[in-house]
Amino acid sequence: GGTLALTVVAGAAPASGAWLTMLLVDELTSRTASAERAAFLAVASALVGGVAIALLYLCGHLGEVVRQRVAVTVESRLFRRIATLPGLARIEDPAFHDRLRLAEQAAQEAPGTISQFTQEVVRSVVLLASFTGALLVVWPPMTLLLLASVVTAVFARLATARREASTEEAWVATDRRRLFYRALLTDVRAAKEIRLFGLGSLLHTRMVDSLATVSGARLAAQRRGTVVQSALALLGAVVAGAGTVVVALNVAAGRSSVGDLVLFLGAVAGVQTGLSGVVLQLGEAGRAVRLFGHYLDVIGTPDDLPVGAEAPGVAAIELRDVWFRYSDDGPWVLRGVNLTIPAGAAVGLVGVNGAGKSTLVKLLCRFYDPQRGSITWGGVDLRDLDVVALRARIGVVFQEFMTYDLTAAENIGIGRVDALADRARIVAAAREAQVADTLEALPDRYDTVLSRTHADEERTGVTLSGGQWQRVALARCLMRTDADLMILDEPTSGLDAEAEHRVHETVRRHAEGRTRLLISHRLAALRGAGLIVTLAGGRIAEQGDHDELMNAGGEYARLFRLQADGYQDVGVN
Numbered sequence: 001g002g003t004l005a006l007t008v009v010a011g012a013a014p015a016s017g018a019w020l021t022m023l024l025v026d027e028l029t030s031r032t033a034s035a036e037r038a039a040f041l042a043v044a045s046a047l048v049g050g051v052a053i054a055l056l057y058l059c060g061h062l063g064e065v066v067r068q069r070v071a072v073t074v075e076s077r078l079f080r081r082i083a084t085l086p087g088l089a090r091i092e093d094p095a096f097h098d099r100l101r102l103a104e105q106a107a108q109e110a111p112g113t114i115s116q117f118t119q120e121v122v123r124s125v126v127l128l129a130s131f132t133g134a135l136l137v138v139w140p141p142m143t144l145l146l147l148a149s150v151v152t153a154v155f156a157r158l159a160t161a162r163r164e165a166s167t168e169e170a171w172v173a174t175d176r177r178r179l180f181y182r183a184l185l186t187d188v189r190a191a192k193e194i195r196l197f198g199l200g201s202l203l204h205t206r207m208v209d210s211l212a213t214v215s216g217a218r219l220a221a222q223r224r225g226t227v228v229q230s231a232l233a234l235l236g237a238v239v240a241g242a243g244t245v246v247v248a249l250n251v252a253a254g255r256s257s258v259g260d261l262v263l264f265l266g267a268v269a270g271v272q273t274g275l276s277g278v279v280l281q282l283g284e285a286g287r288a289v290r291l292f293g294h295y296l297d298v299i300g301t302p303d304d305l306p307v308g309a310e311a312p313g314v315a316a317i318e319l320r321d322v323w324f325r326y327s328d329d330g331p332w333v334l335r336g337v338n339l340t341i342p343a344g345a346a347v348g349l350v351g352v353n354g355a356g357k358s359t360l361v362k363l364l365c366r367f368y369d370p371q372r373g374s375i376t377w378g379g380v381d382l383r384d385l386d387v388v389a390l391r392a393r394i395g396v397v398f399q400e401f402m403t404y405d406l407t408a409a410e411n412i413g414i415g416r417v418d419a420l421a422d423r424a425r426i427v428a429a430a431r432e433a434q435v436a437d438t439l440e441a442l443p444d445r446y447d448t449v450l451s452r453t454h455a456d457e458e459r460t461g462v463t464l465s466g467g468q469w470q471r472v473a474l475a476r477c478l479m480r481t482d483a484d485l486m487i488l489d490e491p492t493s494g495l496d497a498e499a500e501h502r503v504h505e506t507v508r509r510h511a512e513g514r515t516r517l518l519i520s521h522r523l524a525a526l527r528g529a530g531l532i533v534t535l536a537g538g539r540i541a542e543q544g545d546h547d548e549l550m551n552a553g554g555e556y557a558r559l560f561r562l563q564a565d566g567y568q569d570v571g572v573n
């Protein structure tokens with residue numbers, strides 16, 4: 001409201017200034033000129049000019065306040081939707097990422113642009129109304145001429161804005177590649193390979209090529225806009241020139257005063273500057289509104305999984321004829337998996353690379369739904385369960401577990417967010433994962449930031465070894481002391497043999513009575529599991545305990561002997 005009132009006053013100020021100037025000129029050119037009245041008018045018009053400028057700054061500031069508030073709200077809504085998407089389908093979809101980029105851009109630009117636009121329009125309407133009065137007095141047809149040139153300018157600007165927005169949409173994928181190469185070039189984890197394989201200039205070239213393509217397209221859209229705008233500016237000048245000639249002739253013929261000419265010139269200049277501001281803002285606003293559509297799309301994105309409401313109960317898990325593929329035109333990864341994981345059992349899952357082991361894990365966490373068949377948990381289909389409650393019952397060390405640039409305590413504690421401040425529990429989890437000694441030896445013990453890049457001034461950052469990180473990830477999983485299902489997807493690949501043995505001991509002890517799913521390529525590590533399952537060709541190929549599978553003499557027995565021989569050979573050498 002305040003902003004609006006100020007805008008109205010600021011909009012009226014230039015016209016009042018011009019009016020005062022006209023009075024001043026008329027006063028000076030009249031035969032009964034008074035020095036005092038002239039001085040008063042001069043001071044008044046200067047004052048109005050000064051106030052107008054101050055008001056403009058004030059309006060600018062108030063506009064900024066509104067802009068910042070709206071920007072926070074809008075960004076918060078956008079990322080709340082991202083944070084609450086239940087599945088992985090959208091996050092894995094590049095088109096969704098492009099839309100998100102446009103949405104974010106809109107979220108940042110639109111609030112400012114639209115509030116600026118509103119201010120500009122209000123100011124210009126007032127300005128136009130006040131100057132139009134002056135024009136009507138001096139030479140009425142000028143009003144119509146100006147109006148016509150305004151309408152043309154508005155339409156031209158809107159067309160340009162539309163073109164700019166579609167350029168933005170068309171090139172967002174190319175720009176995504178630029179950001180990808182940019183991220184690679186600055187990624188600490190990629191730095192070793194980039195240097196060793198000499199990829200620096202390759203990535204740099206690709207990044208710059210993408211950038212050049214996009215900026216070329218942007219420039220082309222801009223160039224067309226500039227041509228149109230320049231033509232319109234020329235048209236405006238012609239209109240203004242013609243009007244000035246008409247009024248000047250009237251002054252010469254004694255039909256109008258010199259003051260009228262001054263007022264007329266002021267009015268034309270005022271109207272044209274005011275309008276060019278509005279037309280410029282209109283373009284920005286048009287572009288912002290169009291991009292804002294992407295924002296609305298993202299916050300209106302439907303859940304990528306239907307979400308049920310039932311609470312998960314006893315954890316006996318059954319997979320019945322489960323078929324799954326990642327996309328509708330992709331190859332089937334699971335082709336009719338039938339498997340019962342008894343409550344409280346330790347199950348080993350074996351299979352060659354790409355057999356679908358990690359995919360099975362992702363289905364158990366319900367990041368996706370199978371296309372055919374069903375997975376039930378304690379007799380209830382996963383689709384009918386509350387997905388948040390389900391995940392709270394599962395502890396997982398993913399094959400691609402995360403290393404967070406947080407403190408050691410946080411890296412473990414986030415395994416159970418509500419226990420983030422529970423140091424005793426964090427230390428206990430670290431002990432079980434055999435990483436407590438390492439963490440206690442760090443400069444700030446558990447408060448050491450586990451990162452080299454994000455260390456701040458007071459705290460030094462350190463980097464752990466691959467195996468140490470794996471133990472931290474295991475400790476994070478062990479924070480879920482009450483989980484019904486523990487899944488270790490090759491958590492031991494970076495550990496030495498003795499450490500791996502101890503991890504399995506720990507899990508066996510820690511997870512006594514819980515259902516455990518253990519995935520490893522080192523078959524010896526799974527030997528103690530009550531049930532071992534091999535996955536091949538998207539189906540369960542064999543199942544049984546170690547002895548049964550060895551007696552059956554199938555793929556498991558072959559692989560086990562191969563690995564055992566390997567170890568023996570090392571022993572002989």
Ligand SMILES: Nc1ncnc2c1ncn2[C@@H]1O[C@H](COP(=O)(O)OP(=O)(O)OP(=O)(O)O)[C@@H](O)[C@H]1O
Nearest residue numbers: 092326333351352353354355356357358359360399
């Ligand atoms: N997010 C994904 N999108 C599309 N395809 C995927 C995705 N993740 C895995 N795949 C494909 O699914 C198949 C099974 O992969 P999965 O990771 O489940 O195998 P795995 O048995 O865990 O293998 P590994 O022993 O190498 O870890 C592979 O062919 C892989 O290309």
